[in-house]
Amino acid sequence: MAYTNIDDPSAYFQAATYSGTGSSGNAITNDGNSDLQPDFVWIKVRTYNNDNVLQDSSRGFAGSGEVNVLRSNSTVAEGTNGAFASFDTNGFEVGGTNPASRSYNGSSDTYAAWQWKANGGTTSTDTTSSITSTVQVNSDAGFSIVTYTGNGNTLGGFGHGLGVAPKVVFVKRRNAAANWCVYHKDMGAANFMKLDTSDAQASGVWQSLDPSSTTVIVYNGALVNGNGDTYVAYCFAEKQGYSKFGKYVGNGNANGPFIYTGFKPAWLMVKQSNTARNWYILNTSDSQVNAVDKYLHPDLNNPEGTSTNDTADFLSNGFKLRGTGVTTNQSGGSYIYMAFAENPFVTSTGIPTTAR
Numbered sequence: 001m002a003y004t005n006i007d008d009p010s011a012y013f014q015a016a017t018y019s020g021t022g023s024s025g026n027a028i029t030n031d032g033n034s035d036l037q038p039d040f041v042w043i044k045v046r047t048y049n050n051d052n053v054l055q056d057s058s059r060g061f062a063g064s065g066e067v068n069v070l071r072s073n074s075t076v077a078e079g080t081n082g083a084f085a086s087f088d089t090n091g092f093e094v095g096g097t098n099p100a101s102r103s104y105n106g107s108s109d110t111y112a113a114w115q116w117k118a119n120g121g122t123t124s125t126d127t128t129s130s131i132t133s134t135v136q137v138n139s140d141a142g143f144s145i146v147t148y149t150g151n152g153n154t155l156g157g158f159g160h161g162l163g164v165a166p167k168v169v170f171v172k173r174r175n176a177a178a179n180w181c182v183y184h185k186d187m188g189a190a191n192f193m194k195l196d197t198s199d200a201q202a203s204g205v206w207q208s209l210d211p212s213s214t215t216v217i218v219y220n221g222a223l224v225n226g227n228g229d230t231y232v233a234y235c236f237a238e239k240q241g242y243s244k245f246g247k248y249v250g251n252g253n254a255n256g257p258f259i260y261t262g263f264k265p266a267w268l269m270v271k272q273s274n275t276a277r278n279w280y281i282l283n284t285s286d287s288q289v290n291a292v293d294k295y296l297h298p299d300l301n302n303p304e305g306t307s308t309n310d311t312a313d314f315l316s317n318g319f320k321l322r323g324t325g326v327t328t329n330q331s332g333g334s335y336i337y338m339a340f341a342e343n344p345f346v347t348s349t350g351i352p353t354t355a356r
Helices: none
Strands: 013-019 026-029 040-045 053-056 067-071 079-081 084-088 091-094 110-116 124-126 133-138 143-149 156-159 168-173 181-184 191-194 215-218 230-236 243-249 258-260 263-272 280-283 294-296 312-315 318-321 334-344
Touching: 013 026, 013 263, 040 084, 091 110, 133 156, 143 156, 168 215, 263 312, 263 318
Parallel strands: none
Antiparallel strands: 013 110, 026 091, 040 053, 040 110, 053 067, 067 079, 084 091, 124 133, 133 143, 143 230, 156 215, 168 181, 168 230, 181 191, 243 334, 258 318, 263 280, 263 334, 280 294, 312 318
């Protein structure tokens, strides 16, 4: 039986849906078993063509109360928006000085919000690597938010603060336009993908060196280490019973592959790595029964869709592909995934969870 040190994943990750009001003071309260003060909030409007907007408590707020925001489906530099008002003790607030922004709070729109907890905005300086970084770390959940300024060295590296090697890393240049660069352990360090495009994996960026327990190695290019450029990195290590980052091969069959995670998923992101294909997110805030069929794309500004061909059952110990669609289950296709838990398969005291 699989045991975990995280009996309640909602203490570290929660997925929420909410309705916009078009006015200030729209407080979104989480409904998990634990209160969650988020440090990384990823929001996508479900009912309108608008960008995925990402904000965190390390980059925080600019002047006049406007949050510093990045867009996962775009190469644009970091901007600001007054619609995100605060990171709260059990959720967040939208509205603010730009209350009707359709990215956050349109009066006729509904939203998905994915939230991760780091360290309440408290950061420290990491000098373990050639690039000094500022880190906000939650070692229990295997998550850190890193900000750094590139030095342009041929073999640069920034400290991530996790104490173990991360299995997934997202890096985005903040001060100028650039692609999002994604490291995933199952693509190998010679390869990366771009979160903002449907492109297949390509070589470069990580110097063909996997992250260590202290450092993420980056090459001397504008994407990840331009001299004087500023960056943010989101780093994830696996935690048994809470997070799993892996790969699978599709079979093109409605009786698709089963992928063991050791928990009941709350959120799943999939990307085919060997050909151009959109990134694809399924989460239980949008679909409460199997098969989970509501989806959003990190690399597109499209509204939420409902699929009949790219669906999955979220089970007590993993997920099973249930569609013949190529986005998730092309025969012979190579896929990478990230998954976070609703419940562990077995708690630290040996109590099993139940299927959906």
